[in-house]
Amino acid sequence: MADTPLERIDEIVAAAVRAAEALAETTPAQRAGWLEATAERIERAGDELVALAARETHLPEQPRLRGELARTVFQLRLFAEVLADGEFLRATIDHADPSWPMGPRPDIRRSVVPMGPVLVFTASNFPLALSVAGHDTAAALAAGCPVIVKAHPGHPELSARTRDVLVSALAEAGAPEGTFEIIYGVEAGTTALRHPDIRAAAFTGSVPGGRALFDIANARPRPIPFYGELGSLNPVVVTAGAVEARGEQIAQGFAGSFTLGAGQFCTKPGLLLLPVGHGLEQQLVNAVAAVPEQRMLNDRIAAGYRTGVSVLREQAGITRLVSPDADPADTGFRPTLLSVRARDFLGDREVLDRECFGPASVIIEYDGEDELRAVLEGLEPGLTATVHAEESEYEQVRTLLPLLTRLAGRLLWNGWPTGITLSWAQQHGGPYPATTAPQFTSMGAAAIERFLRPVAWQDFPDALLPAALREANPWQLPRRVDGKR
Amino acid sequence: MADTPLERIDEIVAAAVRAAEALAETTPAQRAGWLEATAERIERAGDELVALAARETHLPEQPRLRGELARTVFQLRLFAEVLADGEFLRATIDHADPSWPMGPRPDIRRSVVPMGPVLVFTASNFPLALSVAGHDTAAALAAGCPVIVKAHPGHPELSARTRDVLVSALAEAGAPEGTFEIIYGVEAGTTALRHPDIRAAAFTGSVPGGRALFDIANARPRPIPFYGELGSLNPVVVTAGAVEARGEQIAQGFAGSFTLGAGQFCTKPGLLLLPVGHGLEQQLVNAVAAVPEQRMLNDRIAAGYRTGVSVLREQAGITRLVSPDADPADTGFRPTLLSVRARDFLGDREVLDRECFGPASVIIEYDGEDELRAVLEGLEPGLTATVHAEESEYEQVRTLLPLLTRLAGRLLWNGWPTGITLSWAQQHGGPYPATTAPQFTSMGAAAIERFLRPVAWQDFPDALLPAALREANPWQLPRRVDGKR
Numbered sequence: 001m002a003d004t005p006l007e008r009i010d011e012i013v014a015a016a017v018r019a020a021e022a023l024a025e026t027t028p029a030q031r032a033g034w035l036e037a038t039a040e041r042i043e044r045a046g047d048e049l050v051a052l053a054a055r056e057t058h059l060p061e062q063p064r065l066r067g068e069l070a071r072t073v074f075q076l077r078l079f080a081e082v083l084a085d086g087e088f089l090r091a092t093i094d095h096a097d098p099s100w101p102m103g104p105r106p107d108i109r110r111s112v113v114p115m116g117p118v119l120v121f122t123a124s125n126f127p128l129a130l131s132v133a134g135h136d137t138a139a140a141l142a143a144g145c146p147v148i149v150k151a152h153p154g155h156p157e158l159s160a161r162t163r164d165v166l167v168s169a170l171a172e173a174g175a176p177e178g179t180f181e182i183i184y185g186v187e188a189g190t191t192a193l194r195h196p197d198i199r200a201a202a203f204t205g206s207v208p209g210g211r212a213l214f215d216i217a218n219a220r221p222r223p224i225p226f227y228g229e230l231g232s233l234n235p236v237v238v239t240a241g242a243v244e245a246r247g248e249q250i251a252q253g254f255a256g257s258f259t260l261g262a263g264q265f266c267t268k269p270g271l272l273l274l275p276v277g278h279g280l281e282q283q284l285v286n287a288v289a290a291v292p293e294q295r296m297l298n299d300r301i302a303a304g305y306r307t308g309v310s311v312l313r314e315q316a317g318i319t320r321l322v323s324p325d326a327d328p329a330d331t332g333f334r335p336t337l338l339s340v341r342a343r344d345f346l347g348d349r350e351v352l353d354r355e356c357f358g359p360a361s362v363i364i365e366y367d368g369e370d371e372l373r374a375v376l377e378g379l380e381p382g383l384t385a386t387v388h389a390e391e392s393e394y395e396q397v398r399t400l401l402p403l404l405t406r407l408a409g410r411l412l413w414n415g416w417p418t419g420i421t422l423s424w425a426q427q428h429g430g431p432y433p434a435t436t437a438p439q440f441t442s443m444g445a446a447a448i449e450r451f452l453r454p455v456a457w458q459d460f461p462d463a464l465l466p467a468a469l470r471e472a473n474p475w476q477l478p479r480r481v482d483g484k485r
Numbered sequence: 486m487a488d489t490p491l492e493r494i495d496e497i498v499a500a501a502v503r504a505a506e507a508l509a510e511t512t513p514a515q516r517a518g519w520l521e522a523t524a525e526r527i528e529r530a531g532d533e534l535v536a537l538a539a540r541e542t543h544l545p546e547q548p549r550l551r552g553e554l555a556r557t558v559f560q561l562r563l564f565a566e567v568l569a570d571g572e573f574l575r576a577t578i579d580h581a582d583p584s585w586p587m588g589p590r591p592d593i594r595r596s597v598v599p600m601g602p603v604l605v606f607t608a609s610n611f612p613l614a615l616s617v618a619g620h621d622t623a624a625a626l627a628a629g630c631p632v633i634v635k636a637h638p639g640h641p642e643l644s645a646r647t648r649d650v651l652v653s654a655l656a657e658a659g660a661p662e663g664t665f666e667i668i669y670g671v672e673a674g675t676t677a678l679r680h681p682d683i684r685a686a687a688f689t690g691s692v693p694g695g696r697a698l699f700d701i702a703n704a705r706p707r708p709i710p711f712y713g714e715l716g717s718l719n720p721v722v723v724t725a726g727a728v729e730a731r732g733e734q735i736a737q738g739f740a741g742s743f744t745l746g747a748g749q750f751c752t753k754p755g756l757l758l759l760p761v762g763h764g765l766e767q768q769l770v771n772a773v774a775a776v777p778e779q780r781m782l783n784d785r786i787a788a789g790y791r792t793g794v795s796v797l798r799e800q801a802g803i804t805r806l807v808s809p810d811a812d813p814a815d816t817g818f819r820p821t822l823l824s825v826r827a828r829d830f831l832g833d834r835e836v837l838d839r840e841c842f843g844p845a846s847v848i849i850e851y852d853g854e855d856e857l858r859a860v861l862e863g864l865e866p867g868l869t870a871t872v873h874a875e876e877s878e879y880e881q882v883r884t885l886l887p888l889l890t891r892l893a894g895r896l897l898w899n900g901w902p903t904g905i906t907l908s909w910a911q912q913h914g915g916p917y918p919a920t921t922a923p924q925f926t927s928m929g930a931a932a933i934e935r936f937l938r939p940v941a942w943q944d945f946p947d948a949l950l951p952a953a954l955r956e957a958n959p960w961q962l963p964r965r966v967d968g969k970r
Contacts, residue, residue: 024887067588074587087970092910102559102907103552106900110910110931113890115923199916218703222866222917225924381707394948401949402509405598410941413949415591422587424968425577425595427941431684432707438600438938439710439924446595446939453923454931456895456912463879464886464898478970483909485572485963 001156003185015178016117022176028083037173039076058295079142112452114144116199123204132162143451150189228436232382241390255287257416263359293332305358317344335359381431384417486641488670500663501602507661513568524561526654543780564627597937599629601684608689617647628936635674717867726875740772742901748844778817790843802829820844866916869902
């Protein structure tokens, strides 16, 4: 796909600005209708989209791409539900109160409005669910923001085709022209990110790539919110009790999780913390050796992975539990599993405390709780942190939880961080470098909040208030009135 | 007050980190108790604090500083109410669901946790309400975050004394040591802002100062949320109908609002848009001339104002309606009122479309609705936008509202933007340069959200969940369970 000529960016953004004006006047119910129509059209185009995705990304159709298609359709419908629910509008009304303790209060009412045109940088590893008609697009459209997607170069034909399905679904459903467009090329993306009429941006990808865009967004004469979901180590802590009770099952589960999708998930468990003397080496080696060869998304990612693994396995104190030769001529990869003692990790964590995108993971063997705490205390924050433990160990785990909470946006108990569900309670985020905006989630119902901003109306006549704040509550919203829910 | 030695910063932050660990384990009810105790102690120390404030800032005790004291105490109590209410925890529970449409769902529960140590840069213009025991401090403590305040050099003695009252109130109420501390000096502030254990920062002040700190926060190896409330022009649109119905009253209200507190409010109306031929010149001149001389907060701000006004009044097309000589030897200022035709403003808005902190404002005379729209379309976003209009003009105003909404975080009808109330529905924010984070408010109940981040717990045993998410709902919180409020 040819790069979008830079002179086209102004036209595309101008169309989005016009669309934003129209979108700001639409009702949540209208937008829910668009999302439902889009979900249906994506579903109907499923065979074609999945075939294109398989060709461009090397991901298997079953169960992976079919599952991702279902997820993509589900996301669009989830946001239609969020719109129908109405709580996202955060409608709050304080009537005038002459006896308000800090002094007479005017009538003041607060809700949220769409931010305006949003730029979305799509991900390579979810060509459907985090791409053109993906989660960020669904959340921004739900919020009432036009979307310009910077297509990922890893799946250009799929992106173009998804764009056509999306644009025609939106048009048929009645969305204004300019509500959605796609652009191609790095320079087109950064040019759009600098455009004064872009009001927010979202990104899913690597730490260096996300940081570079975050820096551009912040260096604008008028900076804008930049929601980057960058990288994560996703440490998994296993207690002695858990090893004893179900060591074999943990070895299997871990091998399955870190190699799922060739380890190309931001939630891949990159560190497994096991007590010294766990005795699971053979089970781990067997479980990992049973994983079939997998192709990676594209040559650039494969090359990055080769470099990453070769650096990792040269670190001081590393034991190579499973360390296949990564033949550069070979397109399929077998997973790599390394092991290191906590004291060596603590001695030089520069390389080990960093995400390696692909089917590799590192076991850290800790000798007692102090060493475990020392490892956790120094880790980079991330998206998830997991504990495997037994009921008899609750008190010990309780003392670790504050540490793990500081490290991550999602904590898991006796599970694996890959395979994230989408629901009202989901949280996919965390302190940098997990994301550039730890106050938000990039997945789940609350992801809509990223594209809304609050506005208050003071002493406005009812006829000029947004429907969400009119006295008669025409949309039957849940509201807070005079401090009472 | 001597600058805090840089080697002390590490110790102060380390104490805040220890306090953060303890704070994360406290209940909202405990923190509400601390805020109430602090409010009472500030109230009791009121005479002394007001006297210090009057001496250091030249602000009059009555009604200004007494009102600000009441506001400061009220804020602390408002956040105690927010804590008692519990909705700020956003407790959301999705039980495991094997038939969830996108695939079997684990049990997942979401709430918010405190971010950790917060750095607050205090404002010069509200020595009590936006300073040491001010709004940002109250919101961050309510969230469960330790606070380090960078004192404003404009009121050092008051800052030190307020710190002592606050620290002893917190200690007596049972807050952990290190929950609050103060630092002095520009370099101490920037050193703290760069400290890896500071998790968020808040600032109220000028655009250049705020932008410099925003840039530092974003340039950190691990960037943190930076909530800057910077500057605002606060345009007021007056329609022909409003001029006709109550021109005199508008002239009086405007003069009162832009000169209130010597114009040293971020909500000062800096632009008044009047229809050509309004005929209010004499009323405006009379109303402004009746405002007594006022001293400004300090010499630096007075000097900045002198420069600002002298540049403003030299702009092409400017008419000086009220333009007193600002004698550098004089400590009191009389207000300045300038006027310009919209076409001249549109021709060269570089200087006029910028906040001038102090008792000056500019009237823009617009010739018809198209010219009014052209002026509004090009304005910098801000904190507020106001309309004065009549009931017969609703349809005309309705077409302006989308424009005004894009410009501001608070819209006012037939009122004046100064004198902001605090309540559940208040919104004090807006797109840059109003703030660096338009998704949030720096005032009102929702300001607590700036210092919280969401965390999800997946498949956790009830005994290890935070109380907010336990099945039995021990805190009786409002919660969303399986999608239902």
